[in-house]
Structures are given as structure tokens and as C-alpha cells.
Amino acid sequence: MHLSLTLTTAMAAFACIGQVASVPLEETLRSLTPKARNVLKRATPVAPYFVLYSDAYVSTEPTVSEISGFNVFALSFLLEYGAADQAQEWEELTAAQRSSILSEYDAAGISLIVSLFGSTETPTSSGYNPIDTANTMAAWVIEYGLQGVDIDYEDFAAFDAGTGAAEQWLGNFTTQLRTQLPQGQYILTHAPVAPWFSPDIWGGGGYLWVNSVVGDMIDWYNVQFYNQGTTEYTTCDGLLYSSSTLWPESALFQIADSGVPLDKLVIGKPATAAQASNGYVDPTLLASCVSSAYVSGWNGGVMVWEYPYAESSWIATVRGDTWPMPSTTATPTSTGTTTATPTPTGTGNCAGVAAWAADVVYTGGSEATYGCVYSCVF
Known part of the structure; x- marks a missing residue:
């Protein structure tokens, strides 16, 4: 891209x-x-995307230096009833404080967005109206000056039911959000678990159906390659090329083979083993996987759950030689010939x-x- x-x-x-x-x-x-x-x-922003979520309690947003190497920071979560956790923390800042943080992030090339729902909400099963919910959440984004949204939909009961209600809800919700948050002006991402891309498992078509219907409205997918089994997505081969029979065809390149644009697939992992039930990969090993995927033609980027357990040093390791962190050393004054600006x-x-x-x-x-x-x- x-x-x-x-x-x-x-x-x-x-x-x-x-x-x-x-x-x-x-x-x-x-x-x-x-x-x-x-x-x-x-x-x-354009790929590669380096996305950091923030849900754990901290008193304010991190400084630019603390999250250098990331280009998207996601406040978690905005819920159906209103802001919670770090989204609430953002809401409670003064307008001047928010403006100052946004200016600093803008100058560093970091987009500040809010993540919606998360594991505590079940939008379809709970009967949330997708149109009204989208309108309310978009209005909050605009009011508080953020640069977009991430849809972290985790209504597993609705997906498992296989009726298509979950997928249809996501399609309607995404479409309405885009009417309020126009493409190119606001970021709109989804954060599905990787198995939801497995073909022929989900009665409603899963995320392959979502991608086929509203994929053009979605900037990229922060794919959760964790919490899906103790051995799932824990090797480079299983993460990138060949998933297990439990969740068939849900490795990175297998998802792309099913029709999802490769540069829209962001590899999501927990920062530490304590940040997820399973699926953790050491940052050094993850860097090796990232390098292998890049050589094979992928350019999507990496997502991590969550700050402050992942900071600049974590993403520097994962980016490695594939996307080296820019030097922060000041350029010395040259005593030789220079080229005029x-x-x-x-x-x-x-x-x-x-x-x-x-x-x-x-x-x-x-x-x-x-x-x-x-x-x-x-």
C-alpha cells in the first residue's frame, strides 16, 4: 500500500x-x-501498522518516547453505555490536555483511536441496535477529537450460533460508522480472533463474509492470534503458513489465500504471557516470524495487547531488521560539502x-x- x-x-x-x-x-x-x-x-496511515492497545489503569497517556515505534495507539474501551477504562480517562482530561497530547502524537506520526466493546460486551446477543450504537459511538469519537475506531467485537455466542446474526450485525454497524466517520479522514479497523477467518466453520460465513461485504470500508484487521488454544499460533509456521486442524486455514497467509488483502492483516500478540490465556510468543521469536512473513510479501504490521507491558523497547525488538527503528541520535554538524535545501x-x-x-x-x-x-x- x-x-x-x-x-x-x-x-x-x-x-x-x-x-x-x-x-x-x-x-x-x-x-x-x-x-x-x-x-x-x-x-x-498506511501499512505497516504498529498498533498498541491501552486498557490497564494509567493516569495519563504515555509520552511519545515511551511508545516510539508504534504509529497507532488505541484507548480501550468505549462501550455501549459510554466510556470505560482508558477511554474514560481520555474523556475526563481537560480539552487543553487532550489537545496537547494530540499535537504531540500528531507530530510523532502516532494516530490516537478508541477501541469499541472488548470482551465484556456482547453487542448482538445483548440486542444492541447497530445503527443507533454506531451513531452514538461516532459522535463520541468526534466530540473527543480522536482519529478513528477499532471494532473489538467478541460476541462468541452469536458467532457460534451460526445464524449469521453476528456477521450481519457487524456489517450494519461498520456501514453506519463509515457514514459518520468517512474513509480517508478516520481510521476504522476490526480486531477479530484468527479462527473467525476459517472457512466452512461459521454458519454465517464468519469474517470472510464480513470482509466480502464491508471489507472495503475497513482499513485493516488487528488479528488476535492468541487465546485460541495452548499451542495455537505459537510457532512461525503455525502463525504464518499452516494453522492446526482445530482452526483450519487461519494462519496469516492462509487468511490471505481466502481473499483478505495481505497488507490489511496485522499480526496481533500479547506483550507477555500474563496478558493472555495462551498464544504468547517471545518478542525475539516474533521478530523472526515477522521477518519471514515480510520476505514472503507481507507488509501488514504488528499489534500488541497492551501498554504498559509493551512499550518502545518491545516494538523495537519485534520490528528488528525488518523495519528498523529510526535513529534518535542527533545528526552532527558537517564540516564538508553540503547539499542546499x-x-x-x-x-x-x-x-x-x-x-x-x-x-x-x-x-x-x-x-x-x-x-x-x-x-x-x-
Whole structure:
């Protein structure tokens, strides 16, 4: 997946190859209208995605340095009745505190979203109206300035019933959320357990049906490859290429073979053995699995449950040599010949242009912002 340029008419290109125009980010942002600034902040990131959930009690959101290496931070959870846990913590901050955190995260390329439902809610079995629930939750996201949602639907009874009610509920809920949180402006992800992608098991079609009906509305899947059996998804082969007969065809590449886009599949794991019933993999082994998957053509990324048990050091290990963490060492002043910073070749602003991310491969014509605006040309 490459940077989508849907709003390029809002900005003239700055020509560069590996260089940037010397326009300070603050100056650029001040030149934009409030609406343009809002769109800029809400641009959806591209793969690979490095997602960190936060549900355990902490008094405030982590600093950028504590979660460096992640590009999505998910507050958990927003429930049908309202905010709980870290979503409630966010709600109780002052507007100024929220604005400050969002600004810091934006500058670091970290999107702040909220996760919905979780293991304590059963939306279909409990009779939640998917349209009304979507409208209420979307309104909360907008009111509190977040950049999207993650649907952590865990109504196992509804799925196991095999009537299709669970899948239909998810389809209706996702569709309505997208009417309120437009694609490209807000992130919308799902966090299904891996077995729900197994074909020919679920009477309603499982997540393969969900993907076939509303997959185009979903930015990516934070797949839970854990809590599904003591030996499930605990080796690179079982995680990536060949799942067990208990949950057939639910390894990463098997899910892709069933029609789910490979770059939408994010490998989800617990931070420690204590964070899940089973399915834990040591970060060093997980890094090896990630490397193998990448060589085989996958670029989805990694999700982990949860902060503060996973921080920057955890994701640095898992990213390894596949997606090395950018150096934080200041570049020394050169005493040799330098290349002058190019002068912008056009005029305009950066409305609608996403923030630069170190783990994104930019192709010709792609535009991004990072302390300035740049456009790569080949």
C-alpha cells in the first residue's frame, strides 16, 4: 500500500529526492484554515501498522518516547453505555490536555483511536441496535477529537450460533460508522480472533463474509492470534503458513489465500504471557516470524495487547531488521560539502497531506509532511 493522494490539488508539489523543503511545520499549519488542519491531522496511515492497545489503569497517556515505534495507539474501551477504562480517562482530561497530547502524537506520526466493546460486551446477543450504537459511538469519537475506531467485537455466542446474526450485525454497524466517520479522514479497523477467518466453520460465513461485504470500508484487521488454544499460533509456521486442524486455514497467509488483502492483516500478540490465556510468543521469536512473513510479501504490521507491558523497547525488538527503528541520535554538524535545501517549486499548502512515517515506502508523486512538506519525484 502506498500513500494515497486524494487531495493533491490543495497543494503545489515541492520537488525533492531524499530532501525536504525548509518550511517549519508550525508555520505551515498556521497558514491552513481550521478545516484544512483537521483533515491533515486525520489522514489515515498506511501499512505497516504498529498498533498498541491501552486498557490497564494509567493516569495519563504515555509520552511519545515511551511508545516510539508504534504509529497507532488505541484507548480501550468505549462501550455501549459510554466510556470505560482508558477511554474514560481520555474523556475526563481537560480539552487543553487532550489537545496537547494530540499535537504531540500528531507530530510523532502516532494516530490516537478508541477501541469499541472488548470482551465484556456482547453487542448482538445483548440486542444492541447497530445503527443507533454506531451513531452514538461516532459522535463520541468526534466530540473527543480522536482519529478513528477499532471494532473489538467478541460476541462468541452469536458467532457460534451460526445464524449469521453476528456477521450481519457487524456489517450494519461498520456501514453506519463509515457514514459518520468517512474513509480517508478516520481510521476504522476490526480486531477479530484468527479462527473467525476459517472457512466452512461459521454458519454465517464468519469474517470472510464480513470482509466480502464491508471489507472495503475497513482499513485493516488487528488479528488476535492468541487465546485460541495452548499451542495455537505459537510457532512461525503455525502463525504464518499452516494453522492446526482445530482452526483450519487461519494462519496469516492462509487468511490471505481466502481473499483478505495481505497488507490489511496485522499480526496481533500479547506483550507477555500474563496478558493472555495462551498464544504468547517471545518478542525475539516474533521478530523472526515477522521477518519471514515480510520476505514472503507481507507488509501488514504488528499489534500488541497492551501498554504498559509493551512499550518502545518491545516494538523495537519485534520490528528488528525488518523495519528498523529510526535513529534518535542527533545528526552532527558537517564540516564538508553540503547539499542546499531545495526551494519549493510551487505555491499552496499541505491540506490533506499525511504525516511522514519512517516505515512507509513513498513512491513517485507521494506527498507527506514532517516539519515541512515534501513530494518525491522520480
